[in-house]
Amino acid sequence: MSRIDGRTPEQLRPVTIERGWSKHAEGSVLVSFGDTKVLCTASVTEGVPRWRKGSGEGWVTAEYAMLPRSTNTRGDRESVKGRIGGRTHEISRLIGRSLRAVIDYKALGENTIVLDCDVLQADGGTRTAAITGSYVALADAVSWAQGKKIIKPGRQPLTGTVSAISVGIVGGVPLLDLCYEEDVKAETDMNVVCTGDGRFVEVQGTAEAEPFARSELDALLDLAVAGCTDLAAAQRAALGTVPEK
Amino acid sequence: MSRIDGRTPEQLRPVTIERGWSKHAEGSVLVSFGDTKVLCTASVTEGVPRWRKGSGEGWVTAEYAMLPRSTNTRGDRESVKGRIGGRTHEISRLIGRSLRAVIDYKALGENTIVLDCDVLQADGGTRTAAITGSYVALADAVSWAQGKKIIKPGRQPLTGTVSAISVGIVGGVPLLDLCYEEDVKAETDMNVVCTGDGRFVEVQGTAEAEPFARSELDALLDLAVAGCTDLAAAQRAALGTVPEK
Amino acid sequence: MSRIDGRTPEQLRPVTIERGWSKHAEGSVLVSFGDTKVLCTASVTEGVPRWRKGSGEGWVTAEYAMLPRSTNTRGDRESVKGRIGGRTHEISRLIGRSLRAVIDYKALGENTIVLDCDVLQADGGTRTAAITGSYVALADAVSWAQGKKIIKPGRQPLTGTVSAISVGIVGGVPLLDLCYEEDVKAETDMNVVCTGDGRFVEVQGTAEAEPFARSELDALLDLAVAGCTDLAAAQRAALGTVPEK
Amino acid sequence: MSRIDGRTPEQLRPVTIERGWSKHAEGSVLVSFGDTKVLCTASVTEGVPRWRKGSGEGWVTAEYAMLPRSTNTRGDRESVKGRIGGRTHEISRLIGRSLRAVIDYKALGENTIVLDCDVLQADGGTRTAAITGSYVALADAVSWAQGKKIIKPGRQPLTGTVSAISVGIVGGVPLLDLCYEEDVKAETDMNVVCTGDGRFVEVQGTAEAEPFARSELDALLDLAVAGCTDLAAAQRAALGTVPEK
Amino acid sequence: MSRIDGRTPEQLRPVTIERGWSKHAEGSVLVSFGDTKVLCTASVTEGVPRWRKGSGEGWVTAEYAMLPRSTNTRGDRESVKGRIGGRTHEISRLIGRSLRAVIDYKALGENTIVLDCDVLQADGGTRTAAITGSYVALADAVSWAQGKKIIKPGRQPLTGTVSAISVGIVGGVPLLDLCYEEDVKAETDMNVVCTGDGRFVEVQGTAEAEPFARSELDALLDLAVAGCTDLAAAQRAALGTVPEK
């Protein structure tokens, strides 16, 4: 049984990670998971939000958004509506938590890195592409800040790598890296964020139709861990060498 | 090793489910998980949102909020700030999805049930208490609508029961139903939503400090499933009899 | 001629004042006037708003809100609408002014007390119940702050007590403490805030249908003053002893 | 004892009512109470808000605002702040209620009249000037609509006249029509809205410093009724003849 | 061929500039271009916005708004809508830029002048009337600040005068100072801001129907420069003498 785009159930879509996409940002990546394309930029600023001042610790946060016509039908701009939707909030928070899982705040010092993940084209898995691409942009921003001595010499704020992938059950079959057409048909949908050493940062599984059994959950987790291993390799390849824990 | 409040790791806090708390709502429950108290009301209206008109199907949605001084230090009102925060959005969406998992939209007919979950006092686990209490308020609202023939005779929109519990790893030990003091110290935090027959509706696990291993995830899921079994019993006891799938 | 609920025209509904309702707030009261139930919490913070800094004087303010299903039909949340309605604004301001009428800012010192009045169930008279209950929560918060030496020893910020009641003309008859059903039929509606020694803090009378005559106004004021005397007694009973001017 | 501007306690400031100020509005008045100047326009539209459709009844509403530099120090624009303040809400609602007190909705038919009261220069009493001027603008708009047959021939939506005045106790002396300098010093401040036949539409009294006694309230009401009688005469003079009940 | 109101193509409407309209503002002008009436107030405050602190330089900014019934049909208030529209934003920015073109920030010192331009009645050309009137209000505010020594003795922040006029092509004919009826029919519409010595501060031309040719643009510029010369004379007449560059 083959998938819409001919993949096997445990196969990722083609992944590309293009570094240095922007001339302005300290780190920037155009990441694609198949037809899903997300521009991830990392902006370094000295100083931290007020509630963290004097702590000696840094901060990493993220904002996610979709261009209005990144999707099949045009969505209204949240800036025009005057408010951020629940889904946007949720994904922005997820990306931020995922990246902070591999950050040593003390080593970062009182500096802030903001990741902006703007979906240029959506075809399922935008949040997982965003996390995977943002990690690479973050790594480049950290290198930049080390070069500028904004991060103190000898300090390494990255404690590991992080990537993310979606999995789901479609027609009873567990699949890796759902495209949009699969996503809308999925009975169960899960996003998994893993570190490069195979541990979990975030597991979010949702029954879209029927509740799911423990055995299904287990099968999905297996698929996801394998997918994240491949993504970690792609990140390493893109970066040349990365700091490992 | 005993917990802050003397419980064993796999023990729930005292759970109370007080039905008929409000004279106005079609279903209403004051639920408490220890010192966490959430008022859940279910409001039935005939008709559905515009995007669903003519489908013959109903809709169930939820809104969650915390009173400003439900917490240890006062939080600003979201109405005064003029916007809903990300956490509020996220939890409202989670509650809605969880309840829709046990709803047969066709049997509900073109009616809408809105669950309002207002946290009167918070001590950890407000979202899981909200889901557990809301199910009971929803069941009462469904009965009311059946009695009023708003739901057609012989139709049962509830396809099962649903409850939720938090689990987490604190000091290396997996614990059930974290109170606030445990929650802030947890290395890993997970919210699990189960149906009464022990299947999963939602699994949301987050590494607060260290990434977590598959074995830890498994231990947490075991704890959560057992906890939800107890909560389902408490719901049944509160309702007398409930429709089972 | 008897009223809907069997009361005489000059009779209050049963009033209950339950102190210490919340484990978190410095003062908290669940007040009920018949089926109207309002949760009033008082939050003490050291410091004052910017415009008052360095004055040596404190500040007391209030926020009022209704839970969406505190009423007979569900109202949209103001947080979701993104703005506070005129009625909410008006009542919040009224409660704040009423409480400030019995506050000696100098004795309070540069501390702020915020009263949150959340209507859990509405059946007419929510603003008057809120003022009456808030006074008790405020008194408890003041005691707490005196115990913590946040208020300087020997200083008493409360210069008296304050309570409030609604009156109105229904079917030509002046009535005390209108329930919702009476309120919607009232030709004239008035809210009166009195100190414990029988003087006026606020008088707000509105012709809902016909303009009203001076004699009607006088009859309503008489009723209201008597009602506030009873409420002051209920406050005293709840508090044990209260500071009188 | 004479007042800041030489008036006796029971004397109004010079009142002017300039009709037809605007070339566009169906009714328009520039009203002044001393240095307080308010532009009141009445806009007639056929049709009513959705909640009133099919009732056969009309609607009258009002919006009040201050120009940023109508006051001694510049205030931020509410449009720029993105929200209406509590005071603005409160006064807009008061003006609307006051005018609706002299409207027969059936006679108006399904038409809406909006009164816009924009304070060009403020020196105390802006809400009372707004009500007094708006009545005249409303009367002109009604005449216009009668002339255009928008209001059915032979129908008179105005059931009387309405005006308003402020009163207050300053230095222990009850004063009529406070200017700003008196207003800020007032111990008690009251706004009274009366019909042309001397009955009350609205009474709003507030203790700014000390609570006030019944005798003080009575003295203020006496002053206010006399002041409104004078204002009703000024309205009649401005309009030539007005429909009396 | 004569215009709607009998003017020749190159003729301004009657222009009046009434200084000292407000008792509160440091400078205030009621300007009229025919039936267009704009109240311009200039508010001086010591200090500058945060981004300019310590620069030794001042700031001048402007806000434009229309009263709801300044136009033929009532427009909703932007404060009620909770957001400023694009046109309002655009015009506010244009007025601010135009006035800053004749300001020497160093001579102004760290002081801010805010121009509020509120359209009381609109009949075309509101932005050009606002600029022309605001200049005079600004000049009066500068004189006031010099008198109060807020601006240092011997410093002249005004480097020239500025005024503005609309021009357009209607029925193929270039016209000066369009009234509303001409404006809606114009094929091309242009607003031109000039200094008193005939140079350009701003040129904004828009093809409303057909694109326009260079020769048409040239004809419109000629008309506008002549119109601004007349307006500069009217400003000089209103002010008595003005500082020229």
Added chain:
Amino acid sequence: MSRIDGRTPEQLRPVTIERGWSKHAEGSVLVSFGDTKVLCTASVTEGVPRWRKGSGEGWVTAEYAMLPRSTNTRGDRESVKGRIGGRTHEISRLIGRSLRAVIDYKALGENTIVLDCDVLQADGGTRTAAITGSYVALADAVSWAQGKKIIKPGRQPLTGTVSAISVGIVGGVPLLDLCYEEDVKAETDMNVVCTGDGRFVEVQGTAEAEPFARSELDALLDLAVAGCTDLAAAQRAALGTVPEK
């Protein structure tokens, strides 16, 4: 005298127009003017805004936005701030007007085309690149709609082509197509929108420092017209053949 990037004063930066960038939008272009990159998508929907229904005429509108890190320092998202800034409003309106200048609404029929112009990287001239690229996206969307018979056979809604370029005076020298570094130093800044046949759609010139003379304005217009001629050629090259008036 050569420019920062070696161009002559009358030389454009390298222009690229990449059609079909998005798989979803009916027309999509990634346009670059040097380092300025704007993604322009055109979305076709059947139907028109409510105020245009039944007219038989279509509508074209545009929205412009900058990604937060498209600039040298990160800007806050307007969606997060909850409001659109004045500059964004102004440019969105300019793009919409410019494209509507070459649209025959009748030929378009009751269909709407929305242009979204999102700046991925900014280096001066984002609005002019947006207009130039949007025209090509619009042309592709029109072709698509003709192919789908959404636009009636034989109807051509495009009446010509449109492009835009910035010009300015830097160090006394008129320059074409300013990059950011030139833009911030410009004494005068002008944006010019032309049709393919060399007529003007919009001329917006602003004195950033000194007011400018007629001769300077003339020189800038000459430069701009020549630049737009080159851009029209680039558009034609990108499209193969375009409908000319």
